[in-house]
Amino acid sequence: MIRRFFLDNIAAIFRDKQYVLMIYNIIIAAILTIFPAADSCFPTSSTQAIVGLSETLESDSHESTVVETSTFTSSSTTSTSTTTTVPLVWHCLNDTWILFDRGSYSWCMILVEQYAALSDGDSLCKTVDSSAVLSGFQNVNELETIVKAQLAITDIIDAIEIGAGLKTHACKTQADWDAGTCTAQNGYQWTDGYTTGTDGFVWAEGYPDGCVNDVCSTNVLLAVQDGNLASFPATDGAFAVVCGLKAVAE
Numbered sequence: 001m002i003r004r005f006f007l008d009n010i011a012a013i014f015r016d017k018q019y020v021l022m023i024y025n026i027i028i029a030a031i032l033t034i035f036p037a038a039d040s041c042f043p044t045s046s047t048q049a050i051v052g053l054s055e056t057l058e059s060d061s062h063e064s065t066v067v068e069t070s071t072f073t074s075s076s077t078t079s080t081s082t083t084t085t086v087p088l089v090w091h092c093l094n095d096t097w098i099l100f101d102r103g104s105y106s107w108c109m110i111l112v113e114q115y116a117a118l119s120d121g122d123s124l125c126k127t128v129d130s131s132a133v134l135s136g137f138q139n140v141n142e143l144e145t146i147v148k149a150q151l152a153i154t155d156i157i158d159a160i161e162i163g164a165g166l167k168t169h170a171c172k173t174q175a176d177w178d179a180g181t182c183t184a185q186n187g188y189q190w191t192d193g194y195t196t197g198t199d200g201f202v203w204a205e206g207y208p209d210g211c212v213n214d215v216c217s218t219n220v221l222l223a224v225q226d227g228n229l230a231s232f233p234a235t236d237g238a239f240a241v242v243c244g245l246k247a248v249a250e
């Protein structure tokens with residue numbers, strides 16, 4: 001008796017077109033949930049596809065259902081195909097070197113606690129690493145960091161030889177300094193091949209001294225003195241040198 005009642009109702013349901021459409025919708029929705037579109041990786045796209053299907057079923061068109069579904073899928077695929085650029089990671093040979101960010105590249109510096117005359121500084125750096133050079137300072141932060149590193153080793157901070165001090169050709173005569181064409185900012189240049197600008201030329205009191213003591217006619221030794229830069233005759237030496245090397249990117 002109960003069984004008979006159930007079958008009658010099923011038959012009634014199938015006679016009503018509206019119920020058939022509703023059941024059809026439920027079955028299709030279930031299939032799409034279990035088997036989302038092959039090239040769709042995200043739950044949102046299968047949800048969108050189901051919405052598209054229901055809408056078009058109301059207008060009784062199976063052909064446009066397919067079109068709707070693929071439209072949603074392809075638009076979601078396009079929006080997720082953007083590539084992301086991973087920033088370069090720069091590093092020095094080991095932790096004894098100090099890493100400095102210089103924008104388009106990074107620079108490593110190391111302090112070598114050994115006496116060196118002006119002419120010996122660069123070759124001393126080459127004994128540390130064959131590609132190392134006597135380093136310049138790109139900015140005040142680099143100067144201050146090296147001074148702090150030196151203070152951590154010794155209390156002598158007035159003689160760190162750096163990669164600068166060769167006066168530009170135009171600044172090699174007293175007349176250039178007297179005329180004011182050569183100044184503290186343009187009278188010197190960096191020699192390491194990487195350091196640029198004048199932000200790192202932060203001078204100690206009384207420096208640079210132009211052609212005082214006749215250093216103008218020859219190269220001068222530039223070194224850190226009392227935390228800032230000072231110029232010395234080429235015959236002088238320094239108790240330490242600061243060597244630089246371009247960091248390695250990966």
Ligand SMILES: *[C@@H]1O[C@H](CO)[C@@H](O)[C@H](O)[C@H]1NC(C)=O
Nearest residue numbers: 093094095096097110128129
């Ligand atoms: C780091 O490397 C330098 C040479 O590049 C070397 O002189 C120094 O001993 C090294 N330091 C350590 C802790 O390995």
